[in-house]
Amino acid sequence: MARTAKSKGKNSLTIGIDLGGTKIAAGLCREGEVLHKVVVPTNAAQGFDAVVAAMAEAARQAMGDTDPAAVRGVGVGAAGQIDSQTGAVLYAPNLNWRQAPLGQKLAEALRLPVRVVNDVRAATMAEWKYGAGKGLHSFINIFLGTGVGSGLVLNGTLCEGATNTAGEIGHICLDPAGPLCGCGHAGCFEAYSSGRGIENEVKRRLQAGAPSALREKVGARLDQITGPLIGQAAREGDPLALEVLAWAGRHLGLVLANLHTLLNPQKILLGGGVMALADFFLPAAREAMHRHILSVADRGEDLLGRARFENDAVLLGGSALFA
C-alpha cells in the first residue's frame, strides 16, 4: 500500500510551461499548485532551436533537484495554432513559427513526454481541472485581454474543432458595419470588448472631439492611451471613459446572451487583464445579457463566473495535460 501511495505521489508531479512571445514561464506543479516557477525571456528572434533550448533549461531549473523520473510529463500552452495530436506549432505569429515540431524537439531535449496545446485552451484546462470550472461538464472560458479568445468545454470534452480553430470568439461578427478589427474584418467582438478594442474606441471618440479628461492627460499623443489610463479616468468619473467601458460591456453582454442561447453551458467564466476594469463594464454586460437572453433559459446571475487563475493559468493548464 505504501508503494501505491508513493507511486501516486511520484506521478502527480508535472511540468507546465507557458510559452509567450516575450516570456517563458516553467513550473513544477502538483495537482493545480505551482511548487516552483522559473521565468526567462523567450528571445524569439534567436529562432526555434534557441527557444526550445531555453524552454528545456527553464523546465530543468523548475525541477531543481527533483528526479526527472518522478515527473509524469511536460505540458506546454502556446499562443497560436497547435496540432495537439503531434505537438507541432502549425502557426504562431508572435514567434514567427510555421510547422515547428515543438513537442518532438522538447521531448528529445528533456527525455520526458511532452504535450502542447493552444494557450487559451490550456488556461481553460486549468480552470476545468483546478479552478472555477472544476466539476462542470460544460462551460465557456472567455479571456478578455489585448484580444479576446475562449475555450469551450461541452459535454465533458474540450472542443478543438475540425481544423483546430474552435473558440475563436474574438472574431465572431457582431455588426457588419462595426469598427474595424485587427483581422481585417469589421465588427468583430474583439473590436469592442478587448483591451485594444476599448483603447481604439476611446481614441476614435477623442478624435471626434468628445470631451474627456484623457485629452489633458495625453494631449495629441493618442498612442499613449492605455487600458490602465482609461481605468484611472473611469475611476475619476470621466464620462468618455465610462461611456466606452459601458459600450464594451453591452457588446460583451450580447455575446454572453447568444452563447447561452446557443450552447446553454453551466457557466461562462470571464478572465484576462480587461477584468481589472470589470467594475465599469460588467454592470452594462449583465444588463444587456438579461435583455437579450432567451427568456425561458435565463438562469440569472448563476451563469457568470470569474476565472480563478491569472498569470499561472496557461502554465497550470499545461501541467493539467498530464494530470
Added chain:
Amino acid sequence: MARTAKSKGKNSLTIGIDLGGTKIAAGLCREGEVLHKVVVPTNAAQGFDAVVAAMAEAARQAMGDTDPAAVRGVGVGAAGQIDSQTGAVLYAPNLNWRQAPLGQKLAEALRLPVRVVNDVRAATMAEWKYGAGKGLHSFINIFLGTGVGSGLVLNGTLCEGATNTAGEIGHICLDPAGPLCGCGHAGCFEAYSSGRGIENEVKRRLQAGAPSALREKVGARLDQITGPLIGQAAREGDPLALEVLAWAGRHLGLVLANLHTLLNPQKILLGGGVMALADFFLPAAREAMHRHILSVADRGEDLLGRARFENDAVLLGGSALFA
C-alpha cells in the same frame, strides 16, 4: 452463427414516432429505413391520455404483425422541452402539456422501452446516424422552418445543454434594433431567416409601399402572404421577393460564419421547408458567410451541406435512439 445473424436482425427493428401538434407519424424502422409508416391526427385537444393512446395505436399499426418482442424500443421526437433522462415532456406549447410523463405512459401502453427527445435533436440524430452527418464528430444541423432550430453534435456528443435548451439558435440576437421576434425580443435570427421572418419582412415592405407583383396577388389581404407565394413571386423575378430572400440569406450567412468561427464544426447542414427557396437565398448566404468568416478558418464550400431527411427526419431520429 445463424442465431447471431437472426438476433442481430431482430434487434435492429425499432419504432420511431414524430409527435407533432397536428399529426403523429409512427414508423417501423430498420437502420435508417422506414419499413412501414402510419400517420394519424394528434387531436391534442382531447388531452394527454388520448394522445398517448393514439401514439400507442399508431405504433401498433406500424408494427403490423411484427412480433413486439422483435422490436428493440420506441423513440419519440416531440416539439418542446423534453427531459430525455426521464422521457417527460417538461413543456410543449403546441400540445399545451407541462410535466407530462410521456415516456412512462407510452412504455406502459406498449410494454416496450421508450425514449423521448426534442424533435430538432431527433432530426439531428437521424442525420448523424443515417444521413448527411454520418461519420462526423462535429456538425450543426440547422432547421429553417416556420421558426429556426438547431441540433449540435460536438466532439462526438449531441449537446442538450445545462438546462436542456442547447441549439436554440433561432433566438440568438443579430441586431438589438432588428425586427421583432415572436419571443418578444428584437433582432432574433428567426426574425430574419425563418419562414415567418421572411413573410413578415415582405409584409412590412409592402406596407411601406414597396412595389411588388405580390400586391396584385393578395391586394390588401397581407395575411395571404405565404412562403410558397413569395417563392412563386421570386421565380417570376419580383424584386421585392428577391430582395427579402437575399436579406434573409445575408443574415443566415452571418450566422453560419459565426458558428464556424466559434465552433469550427466539420459541417453545417441546412434543412427545413424554407430550403425550398434555397435558390433565392443561399447565394447571398454563401457570399455573406465568406465575407464574415475568420479568414484563416474559411474552408470554402466544403463547410455547408444539405440535410438528407425531410418529412421522416424526426421519426428516423426517434428510431435511432435505439440503434
